[in-house]
Amino acid sequence: MTEGLRKWRFAGLVLLLFLALLLDLSAGSVRIPLREMVRIFFSSSGGNDTWRFIVEQIRLPKACAAVMAGCGLSVGGLQMQTLFRNPLADPGILGITAGASLGVAAVMLAGGSIATIYAIKELGVTGSWLITVAACTGAGLVMLLVLALSARLRDNVVMLIIGLMLGSVTLAITSIWQYFSNPQDVKEYLLWTFGSLGGVTGMQLFILAVMVLIGLAAAFLSSKMLDALLLGENYARSMGLTVRRARLVIICSTSLLAGSITAFCGPIGFIGLAVPHLARGFFNTASHRILMPACCLIGTILLLLCDSIAQWPGSQTVLPINIVTSLVGAPTVIFLLLRKKNINAYR
């Protein structure tokens, strides 16, 4: 693909991103005319106060969360797929997402225990903050375990298997917890696993943004290392890449992205798996300097569209985001498998 065509495609994606953003902002149970929307954005006062509140306090933070989650999950997925040279890798493959789930399960399902009640009273945190902190702790602990193991290993395939095993064990512990908990608590936990972009506001949004930005910066800086890893570890080493250090940077970046996003928004599937494939197909390249921004754009567009679908314009009900991404993502992956063009390239 020529440089020029690539630029046009990027421009097209940026345009699409604005359209998706607009669609997402106007989607919801309350219909707000487009002209009002523009006025809310470009003047600080006037117009319908209710509408202004809905857009500024509810829809805009939700769209911001979607942008961050879309970027972070896609880039994390791209990093994992390249690091492990596996088309089915996603940001959760090392068990980071499972770690976040375990943290949340620990708080919700042990809700009656003395320690938790004490924590809530002493720290004065709201339920939502508590869940976020718990998820961050869970994801962080699994990440530390993964990093400690990663520093000892020479082989990426062994790292992948260990990551899968960690995830499996973490989920098993969560299941044991569910098994012994009362149904009401389990239902609350299940609601969390449906994912939600809407719960992130104010300070939480700021913290999420900082963590995602750090993760993305590390990912962009690792572009060159990821390019070298495309040839496999031996060639990468022969070109001067310190494989262990590269793996550490890449796993840190993905863990930060996946861990923080799962902590604040709950698990969101398929974006991290499907978007890197879409980006490779659309730009017909393997160069990570192009794929990184491409993943950010496509991931954001896809998640905004999924969120708009979840709102189902005009209806009063809202579908959980994790269900919509799976409904949209699964056919995408099947389509890619049938077309084979991109998946085949891994063999």
Add this chain to the structure above:
Amino acid sequence: MNTGSPLLVTRNLQTGYRSGGRKISVSAELPELSVRAGRLICLLGPNGSGKSTLLRTLAGLQPALSGIVEIGGKWGLSSPELARQVSLVLTDRVGGSNLDVRDLVALGRYPWSGWLGVLTATDKAAIGRAIEAADIASLLDRKVHTLSDGESQKVMLARALAQDTPILMLDEPTAHLDLPSRIRLMRLLHQLAREMNKGILLSTHELDLALQVADEVWLLQSAGPLHKGVPEDLVLEGVFEAAFAKEDVTFDRTTGVFRIHPEGARAIGLAGSGIIAFWTRRALQREGFTVVTEEAAASAGVIIKIEEQQGAPVWVMQAGERLTSIAQLLETLNHRHLS
């Protein structure tokens, strides 16, 4: 030819693996090995003799059990420093993820480019030279996973050339290639050593090609020391014969090829010389005859003389039969033997 200080020298090197604290040595302690600029070295040896292990150890992909590998006068180089001294073509399959040939070759500039991998004019010039040297200009827009084995090998060579290092090492570059591709690749490597003044080390099973192109041969055996030297010296000293006799294979010193057919019990005399005698001998050996000189065959009773009649060869049997092709000759011999 530059015969100055060597690019790579080993001292007291022993190769092998560490497994659970134990050292598993692959080869006996090696003699001092050196790679010089402008020279092509072929590393030969049967499967399991430790060719790949030696190559990987020299390239810094795996640590030596003991001893040192000195490159550019220094040892213990960091991997970025090493990457500016040694480039590799490995047997690892490079499948993919949408990688095209142009990007793959450009990756060779990895040790020289900045932290984002942006290519400078110097980088682009080096890539251009590599593409020209490996003759892959027509493949640039192809995806790597669509290449044939021969094309793939040339592309990986171009990537190594773009890395622009004084030393180039190749692990069995001729495996999976058909005969013309094997010959072209060997010829190309020989040219690269001469014209770009690189020190090239390659492991291969192609003994006959190695004998033709190598400036030096390192011969590894399943057991025993590593022999090194100019290939013709090794042949004349009988090193090849001795080494391959252990593998139950006969190396024919006079022809420089391996003999598939064991020495036959039936002796036959052949009088003649030149190309016709050479190919007649080959045919007779296949049929189970041991070809001896005319005098020695006097007792055996069968002597074939090669004559020429109007520009075409004629094989004359002792009884006076005149045969005009090797097919006829073999038929007559077999017929007589049976009766």
